[in-house]
Amino acid sequence: MAEFPAFLSAQDVGSFAYLTVKDRLPQILTKAIDTLHRHKSEFFEKHGKEGVEAEKKAISLLSKLRNELQTDKPITRLADKWVDTDIWNHYLGHERSLLNGSDEEPRWFFSPWLFVECYMYRRIHEAIVQSPPIQDFDVFKESKDESFFESQESIDTLCMHIQQLRPARDFSEDELKDTLFKLLQISLWGNKCDLSLSGGESSSEKTDVINSLEGLMPFILINDTESLWELLSTYKKAAKSSVVRVDIVLDNSGFELVTDLVLADFLLSSELATEIHFHGKTIPWFVSDVTMHDFNWIIEHVRGSNQKFTSTCGAEWENHVKMGRWIYHDHIFWTLPHPYCAMPQVAPDLYTKLQKACLILFKGDLNYRKLMSDRKWEFTFPFHEALCGFHPAPLCSIRTLKCELQVGLQPGQAEQLMAFDPHWLTTGKYGVFQFDGPL
Numbered sequence: 001m002a003e004f005p006a007f008l009s010a011q012d013v014g015s016f017a018y019l020t021v022k023d024r025l026p027q028i029l030t031k032a033i034d035t036l037h038r039h040k041s042e043f044f045e046k047h048g049k050e051g052v053e054a055e056k057k058a059i060s061l062l063s064k065l066r067n068e069l070q071t072d073k074p075i076t077r078l079a080d081k082w083v084d085t086d087i088w089n090h091y092l093g094h095e096r097s098l099l100n101g102s103d104e105e106p107r108w109f110f111s112p113w114l115f116v117e118c119y120m121y122r123r124i125h126e127a128i129v130q131s132p133p134i135q136d137f138d139v140f141k142e143s144k145d146e147s148f149f150e151s152q153e154s155i156d157t158l159c160m161h162i163q164q165l166r167p168a169r170d171f172s173e174d175e176l177k178d179t180l181f182k183l184l185q186i187s188l189w190g191n192k193c194d195l196s197l198s199g200g201e202s203s204s205e206k207t208d209v210i211n212s213l214e215g216l217m218p219f220i221l222i223n224d225t226e227s228l229w230e231l232l233s234t235y236k237k238a239a240k241s242s243v244v245r246v247d248i249v250l251d252n253s254g255f256e257l258v259t260d261l262v263l264a265d266f267l268l269s270s271e272l273a274t275e276i277h278f279h280g281k282t283i284p285w286f287v288s289d290v291t292m293h294d295f296n297w298i299i300e301h302v303r304g305s306n307q308k309f310t311s312t313c314g315a316e317w318e319n320h321v322k323m324g325r326w327i328y329h330d331h332i333f334w335t336l337p338h339p340y341c342a343m344p345q346v347a348p349d350l351y352t353k354l355q356k357a358c359l360i361l362f363k364g365d366l367n368y369r370k371l372m373s374d375r376k377w378e379f380t381f382p383f384h385e386a387l388c389g390f391h392p393a394p395l396c397s398i399r400t401l402k403c404e405l406q407v408g409l410q411p412g413q414a415e416q417l418m419a420f421d422p423h424w425l426t427t428g429k430y431g432v433f434q435f436d437g438p439l
């Protein structure tokens with residue numbers, strides 16, 4: 001069997017993985033510590049002295065974590081008793097076994113980047129769950145909410161645009177396709193707004209994204225949206241089955257989530273789909289990723305807007321949830337360090353659930369890394385092969401590039417991009433729609 005390429009790792013000094021572990025992750029931890037500090041009086045008001053003690057404990061655990069990271073200490077077993085603790089510790093054993101009995105231990109600047117980065121977020125969770133009574137506190141909530149409020153204008157423009165489109169049932173075939181492509185692109189560029197890339201600092205959408213789409217076209221490096229259209233319109237025409245289910249594996253809250261909900265709403269109103277299943281995270285993750293709480297919070301806030309078009313959107317979304325046309329799921333697998341090709345073994349129940357979809361959309365960079373096992377594939381390596389057998393249903397990755405990993409490019413394309421823009425892989429300026437169709 002041909003050898004697999006190595007995992008991205010902070011071992012590669014100067015790489016994006018290295019800079020993330022060296023600079024960005026400590027910065028995120030510092031911000032989390034600061035957030036806890038600033039909520040001290042709130043904890044006191046809610047829980048009295050115990051709340052303040054809990055805040056101190058969580059801060060000391062996070063400071064210890066930051067020190068371990070910055071001094072490249074061995075990665076230790078999780079000590080909490082959460083639902084996934086055993087799976088994590090088992091995975092840590094697996095990482096250790098890969099070191100072939102050498103004296104090495106898994107370490108921050110040595111082990112696979114995907115593993116250590118996920119581990120850091122899981123340790124943040126550990127610090128919080130080990131500090132009752134503040135065990136439900138989300139250290140990233142504040143920045144997620146901020147980014148939503150800062151994107152308010154773009155959200156209003158987007159909601160007005162989609163409201164003025166209706167009714168989608170009267171659309172011609174071309175109009176349907178054209179609108180689908182637009183909303184897919186909006187959802188793609190929505191992925192620029194993640195907060196882990198900016199170290200938790202504000203990263204909201206302030207431009208009029210609809211009017212920017214045309215100009216952004218050249219930045220889509222791979223565009224398989226025609227295949228998505230073909231798949232969904234075939235279902236629609238053939239009335240092939242009474243249920244056309246589209247699953248969206250969500251990424252970030254704030255503006256990106258709104259763009260995903262706008263897309264999901266259109267899929268229903270255009271009858272390209274009959275139900276949408278959303279997948280989010282069980283615990284706060286990579287700063288801005290969507291939890292169930294964020295999902296409900298965003299819908300509630302869009303509904304509560306004083307802008308008519310926006311609140312109408314929110315009311316319709318609320319209704320989709322109430323009527324069971326929109327279904328939110330979470331699963332611990334999404335916050336484990338495993339690549340998705342391991343899903344059938346590690347989370348067979350989730351894999352079986354995804355197999356019921358006609359199409360799965362994977363949003364964002366982290367999902368891409370997990371789809372691709374975070375390995376250093378050649379830029380021209382086929383997407384399908386890099387999935388290493390992961391194929392619960394036809395799927396499409398919708399992602400702006402924020403790590404040194406990209407497959408499926410044309411020969412020479414990467415070299416050209418590199419000559420033109422040496423940071424093309426990591427700034428979120430470029431995007432892809434990469435589809436792996438029915439087998």
Ligand SMILES: O=P(O)(O)OC[C@@]1(O)O[C@H](CO)[C@@H](O)[C@@H]1O
Pocket residue numbers: 020024117191194195196197251252286363364365366367369401402403
């Ligand atoms: O998944 P998302 O929100 O698109 O991106 C998450 C992200 O910012 O986190 C990682 C580095 O910390 C990068 O790979 C990636 O750019």
Ligand SMILES: [Mn+2]
Pocket residue numbers: 194196251252286288289364366
């Ligand atoms: Mn994210």
